[in-house]
Amino acid sequence: MDGLYKLTIGELSDLLSKREIKSVDILNSYIQRIKEKDPQISAYLYNDFEEALQNAEAADKIIASGDDFPSLTGIPLSIKDIFLIKGKKTTCASKILDNFISPYDSTVVKKLKENNYVFLGKTNLDEFAMGSSTENSAYKITKNPYDLNRVPGGSSGGSAASVAADLCAGSFGTDTGGSVRQPAALCGVVGLKPTYGLISRYGIIAFSSSLDQAGVLSKDVTDAAIMLGAVAGFDEKDQTTRRFEVKNYAEIVKKADKSLMKGLRVGIPAEFFSDGLDPEIGSKISEIKALLKELGATIVDISLPDTKYSVATYYIIATSEASSNLERYDGIRYGRRHKEEDGKEIQSLDGLYRKSREAGFGNEVKRRIILGTFALSAGYYDAYYKKASLVRKLIIKNYKDAFGKADVIIGPTSPTPAFLIGEKTADPLSMYLSDIYTISVNLAYLPGLSMPVGVVKNPTKDGGVLPVGLQIISPWAMEDRLLSVAKIIEDEVGKYIRK
Ligand code: GLN
DSSP, X not given: OTTGGGSOHHHHHHHHHTTSSOHHHHHHHHHHHHHHHHHHHOOEEEEOHHHHHHHHHHHHXXXXXXXXXXXXXXXXXXXXXXXXXXXXXXXXTOGGGTTXXXXXXXXXXXXXXXXXXXXXXXXXXXXXXXXXXXXXXXSOOOOBTTBTTBOOOSSSHHHHHHHHTTSSSEEEEEOSSSTTHHHHHHHTSEEEEOOTTSBOOTTBOOSOTTTOOEEEEESSHHHHHHHHHHHBSOOTTOTTOOOOOOOOHHHHHHHOOGGGGTTOEEEEEGGGGSTTSXXXXXXXXXXXXXXXXXTTOEEEEEOOGGGGGHHHHHHHHHHHHHHHHGGGOSSSSSSOOOBOTTSOBOOSHHHHHHHXXXXXXXXXHHHHHHHHHHHHSTTTTIIIIIHHHHHHHHXXXXXXXXXXXXXXXXXXXXXXXXXXXXXXXXXXXXXXXXXXXXXXXXXXXXXXXXXXXXXXXXXXXXXXXEEEEEEXXXXXXXXXXXXXXHHHHHHHHOOOOOO
């Protein structure tokens, strides 16, 4: 069967269970596709086709031996290079970890292995997940499959591009301030960041521990539900995971029906439609608003007044936590140990720390360590970190009030479509503003999903288009509602045709 790489996980699983195809066939289709397309897109940091073949053959045996196999059996997936996989390199796109071999499996990967998935390779990211364009990778720049001169978004840009260009069936990423949803929006795929604590972070390299959450990037909403169900749940190895009930999201999504929209209160926050929003994106989101109204939803105007502080709050909390989390990269315990120019060991302990960190970290990472160290330093703690934590409480309260009036909230995921490579690198602040609509969701521990709802014209490419993402936010631990609403919208607007 030709073109297996185009299919969704749901479709592939169906064909596998009917014994119409084999996992090895799917894999071969992806290998060919990757060899053909990835040299231009650079979504992957590395592939491991040998291991993938072993995985696929093992999955085929399992499928042949009975009808009852887990949902990701035989499905080729890519993984952001921030998740540990035992015996494999995990670089976090940083030079400081260029020789780091993971000593154990992250819980997400352990669960994927129990699901008999096929590991296709590790995807590119902004170094330590700090960025919105994947330009901060120490290794390569990933390109947007819609226009190779544009960024795929970040920090899970490799993951988003790998899904959008059909270089895998789905991908796992992480989202600290928007890193799953924003690249999903810019590449025209589905990106889900679940409630803080729903997926274990054990074995995921930490950036900002009160915000980091694993997430999924997929070709459609059903696949996001399947992938979430496979990895969600309490983990005794991660104290931030909760004993949530893990629902059968795939079944729930299958049953999602238009009638669910009748009387559903859809909140539209005024703050998500302010200056800085590309008017064409604004009008796409308004079309969705009209569609939901037509389906019987009640549209409510709401306000999240303190979200105007969310970028500032985030950049204090995230950099402070990062400065502390990144202390461990000292040239001794992890990764690269710097040597003198003549190859000799550096003699002083301080010198070893300093030189290893200076050579190992890129500029954005250094900028954040400096900012965070400053914000936490004696005399400044109250003025910055403590104040930011208090504003975070206000943002949480804003959402709580909003969810008294609305069942879900919708808005744009990103203020602009994919921007040009190099367009924002000289101005970190304008880059930080790419996450203006996603960051508050992390600060409030809430689940958020981005889905493609159409395209706008690409101003720099004749006849070209760029995808637009709709963000849906639901109350805490209500991924079932979030995914159902997304599925209904997807059924109405159609799955967006990928590149
Ligand atoms: N773009 C944001 C940042 O640079 C968010 C990153 C993320 O979610 N990992 O920090």
